[in-house]
Amino acid sequence: MTLAAVVDTSAAVAATRSRTAKKAALSQLLRGARADELPVVVSWLTGELTQGRIGVGWRSLAAIDAAPTDGEQVDAGATTVKWVNAQLSELAAKSGAGSTRRRREILTALMGALTDRERQFVSRLLVGELRQGALEGLMVDAIAEATDAPPAAVRRAFMLSGSLAGTAAAAMDGAEALGGIGLVVGRPVRPMLASPADSLAAAADDLGAEIVAEYKLDGARIQVHRAGDEVHVFTRTLREITDSVPELVDVVRGLPCRSVILDGETLALTDAGRPRPFAETMSRFGSAEGDLLLHPFFFDCLHLDGVDLIDEPLARRLDVLEHLAPAHRMPAIRRPDAAQLQxxxxxxxxxxxxxxxxxxxxxxxxxxxxxxxxxxxxxxxTLDLVVLGAEWGYGRRTGYLSNLHLGARDPHGGAPVMVGKTFKGLADALLAWQTEEFPRHESHRDSHTVYLRPELVVEIELDGVQRSPRYPGGVALRFARVLRYRPDKTALDADTIDTVRAMLVGQT
Structure with a gap:
C-alpha cells in the first residue's frame, strides 16, 4: 500500500462530518492493506506512530532540507507504508554518540522522498498534530467492517488489549484470534467511564432501585494489577506510574490474594482526612519523592486469583472487593431509598x-x-474541555497568556467545537504556568492569540449554557471559570458537544 493512499483517505475523513462517510473511507482503505501494513495504517490514521514518540519536533523538521540526499531521486514506488515505517523505525532506534547527525540524515532522506502532501502528513504525524477525525470508536467500527468481524467482538478485543493496531491484526486473522484476546494481569484495561446526571433523582429514576451510590473523590483514577509480588499501577490513560507510588504498591502487595486487577481512585489527604488539592495528588504521579502519601480507594474488581470478573454483574464484583479489601473500599451504600441517597x-x-x-x-x-x-x-x-488557544492579557495580566478558548469534543471525530472563552479563576501562578506551557503545544499564532494543538484538558465550572450563534456548536457557556487542569486526561476524555448541548434549559 502506498503512503499516498493513506494521505488521500486522511484528507477524505477530515473533509466530512458524516460518521458514515468517515467509516466508509477508512474501511475501504483497510480492506486494501496487507497483514503487515494494517496495524501501521490503523496507528497512523489515529494519529500515532507504531514506534511511539521518537523525539522529532517542529524545530527539527524546520531544519531539514527536504531535497533528496545527494541529489538522488528516490523511486516513487518506494514510498510505501512499509518503507516509510521502516525509516521511522530506524530513526527511533538511533541514540547515543553521533546519533544527531544520523537522525538528521535519515529524516532528510525520508522527507526528500515524499510529495508535498505526503511530507505534510508525515510531519504532523511525527509531532503528534495529526487530527483527521479518525477517533478510536470510529476506527473500531471501520476495522470491523473491513475485516467482516462482529463490531462487538472488535470493541471487546480493543477494551482488553488497549491496542487498536493489535486489535486490527487479530481481526484480520479471524474470529478465533479476535476472541483469543482476553484479560491479562499486567496489561491495563481501558477504564469504564460515567455519564453526567442532571440530579440525584434523575439518576435514581433512570437506573431504578438496584443501584449502589459511591463517593466521587477529587482524586486521580488508578488501575492496579498484581501477579504474585509483581505490582503495576496505571493511570486512566494507561500510563504506568508504578515507580512513583510505592505506598500504593505496598497496599496491593498486602492484600490476601495471588493475582488481582482493581479499579479505583487515589488522592492525598490532610491530617484531618480531607482531600488535598488535586494538583498535589497529581504531583506525586511524576515522582516518588515528597512527604505526601497517596491513599487508594477501590470501587471495582475485574480479576481475582485466576478468575476474570469483568463480565460479572457489578453486585458480584463488589462482593468480591469488599471481602478482599474492606479497608480500602470507596465509601458506598447499596440499594438506598431517596432519603439515604441524599x-x-x-x-x-x-x-x-x-x-x-x-x-x-x-x-x-x-x-x-x-x-x-x-x-x-x-x-x-462542570465540564472537561479542550484548550484551543489563549489570548494575551492586558492591564495587570500584560505579558501573560490569559483568556482561554474552550472546545468540546466532536463525537464524530472532527476537530473540537468551540463553545466559549474564559479568563476567570486564573490565579497568578496558573497564569505564569500557562504562559510557559502553552508555547509547547502551539500550532500557530497571531498578534492577539496563541492557538494550541488539542492536547490540554481543563475542568470548567459554569452556571449553564445558552443558545448562541457566536460559536459553531450553537451554544455558549454561561459564567465559565477555571477549576483546574487535568493532566490525567487527554482530548479524547473531554466532554462532547452533545453533552454541552444537553445542558440547555428544557433539553433532556
Missing part, C-alpha cells in the same frame, strides 16, 4: 469530595464507554 450525597460533599457516582448493580464492566450504567452527580455543573 444523605450519602450530603456526606460526600461535607467531607470535601465532588459528589457521588450512582451505578447499576446489574451492569458488567464496559471499558472505554460512557454509558448510562454509571452516572456522576455533582452539586455544580
Amino acid at each position: 444523605a450519602h450525597f450530603d456526606a460526600a460533599i461535607d467531607a470535601g469530595h465532588e459528589g457521588v457516582m450512582v451505578k447499576d448493580l446489574a451492569s458488567p464492566y464496559m471499558a472505554g464507554r460512557r454509558g448510562r450504567a454509571w452516572q456522576k452527580v455533582k452539586p455544580v455543573h
